[in-house]
Amino acid sequence: MVKTFTRTLLLFINLFLLACNAAPKADLPKESGTEVRESKIELEEKETGSTISYGKKSQRYYQITQLPFPTFWGGEAYSIITPEGELYLIDGGFQGEDGERIARYIDEHGGRVKGWILTHPHVDHIGAFLDYMKENSANVEKVYYSPFTREFFEEEQDPEIYSIINNPRAILFYEFLAVQEATEDSVEYLPLQMGDRLLLGELELKCYASFDADRRDVNANSLVFTLSYGEFTLLLTGDMTEATLEDIQLTADEEAGIWNTDVIQIPHHGYMAGIATDALYQATKPQYALLDCTVEEYEKNSVNIQSHVKMIEELGIRVIKRFASAEGNRIIIYTG
Numbered sequence: 060m061v062k063t064f065t066r067t068l069l070l071f072i073n074l075f076l077l078a079c080n081a082a083p084k085a086d087l088p089k090e091s092g093t094e095v096r097e098s099k100i101e102l103e104e105k106e107t108g109s110t111i112s113y114g115k116k117s118q119r120y121y122q123i124t125q126l127p128f129p130t131f132w133g134g135e136a137y138s139i140i141t142p143e144g145e146l147y148l149i150d151g152g153f154q155g156e157d158g159e160r161i162a163r164y165i166d167e168h169g170g171r172v173k174g175w176i177l178t179h180p181h182v183d184h185i186g187a188f189l190d191y192m193k194e195n196s197a198n199v200e201k202v203y204y205s206p207f208t209r210e211f212f213e214e215e216q217d218p219e220i221y222s223i224i225n226n227p228r229a230i231l232f233y234e235f236l237a238v239q240e241a242t243e244d245s246v247e248y249l250p251l252q253m254g255d256r257l258l259l260g261e262l263e264l265k266c267y268a269s270f271d272a273d274r275r276d277v278n279a280n281s282l283v284f285t286l287s288y289g290e291f292t293l294l295l296t297g298d299m300t301e302a303t304l305e306d307i308q309l310t311a312d313e314e315a316g317i318w319n320t321d322v323i324q325i326p327h328h329g330y331m332a333g334i335a336t337d338a339l340y341q342a343t344k345p346q347y348a349l350l351d352c353t354v355e356e357y358e359k360n361s362v363n364i365q366s367h368v369k370m371i372e373e374l375g376i377r378v379i380k381r382f383a384s385a386e387g388n389r390i391i392i393y394t395g
Contacts, residue, residue, distance in 0.1 A: 099290055100321055100346065102377070108384030110391060111322060111347060113291040117395030121262055123286065123293065124387040125324075125349050125379075128152050128160055134183035135328065135351050136161065137295070138168070139286070141260040142394065145173040149295060151187030158190030165191070170198060174259065176251075177204040178297030179281040180232040183328075189234055196242040203257070205270045205282045206250035207232055225277050251282055253310065261394055263287045267310075267317050268303050278333050279303050281326075285316050288392050292316045294343055296326040300333035308342065320345045322390060325371070325378070328352045330362035340374050347377050354382040 103110045108127070114120075119142045126136040134152030141147075146168050151161045165172060177185050192199065212225075212232055239248055250269075251257075257264040268283035281297025294317060311317055323345040326334045329352045340348070348371050350357075352364050357380070360366075368378050379388050 102347065107386045109379045109388045111379075111389070112391040112393065113321070114289065114393030115395075117393050119393065119395030121260065121288065121392040121394065123390040123392070125351070125381050125384070125389075126152075126160075126164065127381055127384050127387045128157050134186070135178070135297070136187070137324075138164070139259060139262065140168060141173075141262075143260070144169055145260065146171065147174045147176065147259055148172055148188075149176045150178055150184040150297075151175075151191070153183055154186035154190050158187040161187040162191055162195065165195075165198065172199045174201040174203060175199055176282065176284075177202065177235075178295070179205050179277055180207060180230055180235050181277060181298065182229055182231055184297070185231055185235060189231060189238055192238045192242055192246075196238075196246055199242075199246050201247045201249060202239075203249050203251045203282075204235075205280055206252070207270050207277075207280065208272065209236075211270075211272055225275075230277060251284070259286070261288060262392070265316065267307050267315070268299065271306065274300075274302050274306070276300060276302065278327065283307065283317075285320065287316055288394065291392060292320045292322075293390060294320045294323045294345065296324050296339075298327040298333060299339075300326075301336070301338065304334070304339050304342070317343060319343075322347045322349065323376075324349045325351065325367070328356070329364040329367050331364065331367040332362050334367075337370050337374060340371055340376060345376055347379055349388065350378050350380045352381070357382065 122140045124138045135150045137149040139147040255266045266284045270280045278298035279300040279302045286293045320343045329350045
């Protein structure tokens with residue numbers, strides 16, 4: 060009953076977002092194509108998944124995986140494994156089946172999480188994290204998150220917008236606060252702010268967008284950050300919107316790494332909602348794009364996913380689909 064209700068709710072949200080974003084905005088025009096750059100990465104495709112590699116092959120490397128969770132709706136889950144075997148996670152998907160999968164994944168990769176990055180408190184992003192923390196918080200060292208406030212959810216808003224885009228039943232903010240309060244004696248909770256930099260081993264994380272109360276939409280307050288090593292840059296976008304992009308364009312230096320990426324995670328699971336133009340891809344110039352939807356969503360063209368993919372591919376950007384991978388699509392960054 061709960062899973063059925065959640066799926067129905069998310070379908071309603073996505074259909075509403077489609078209506079809101081059906082037409083491109085006039086101030087974000089489509090251009091002819093992305094800048095052509097010499098490739099410094101390689102792509103290998105197998106039935107088990109695609110592998111993007113950077114650097115000279117060696118025994119020392121970082122592995123970033125787009126985890127292949129097959130839930131009906133497109134939750135989001137990524138992992139980072141360092142050469143020393145330390146595990147970092149990004150989001151994790153829904154409660155229930157995704158929670159069980161993420162728990163197994165952690166057990167299979169050492170049983171401890173060095174750091175868990177949460178882009179925003181929607182059910183399809185932090186549900187599995189909450190499941191895991193309620194039983195296994197001793198296995199998690201640090202949690203990084205977009206610092207939403209109680210006031211953001213409690214202030215009076217436009218009833219129609221609040222009831223759909225920011226519907227409380229799609230948000231697990233208060234559940235996150237409860238877990239944080241129950242576990243903060245043993246787990247370090249660290250808010251990520253715009254401009255913050257972290258080192259995950261030798262990978263540099265730079266945050267370009269975080270919570271901003273002026274953006275009255277949960278998705279628009281997703282963490283947006285790059286993971287970089289050498290000349291390689293991966294951009295993680297959560298469910299960012301065009302409002303997020305506009306703010307980044309106002310605050311990020313012209314030479315910032317975000318404007319010269321190699322791989323981008325397509326926002327909002329590929330739904331043409333929140334991001335309805337090609338402005339993000341024109342600005343960041345990626346060679347590859349990671350799509351997080353499920354095969355059911357893609358085949359049914361939920362919220363115009365196929366149109367979004369076509370738009371990206373017309374820019375010369377190769378789209379790598381999560382559902383086409385049995386073991387997860389990987390990015391291998393050699394450092395040896």
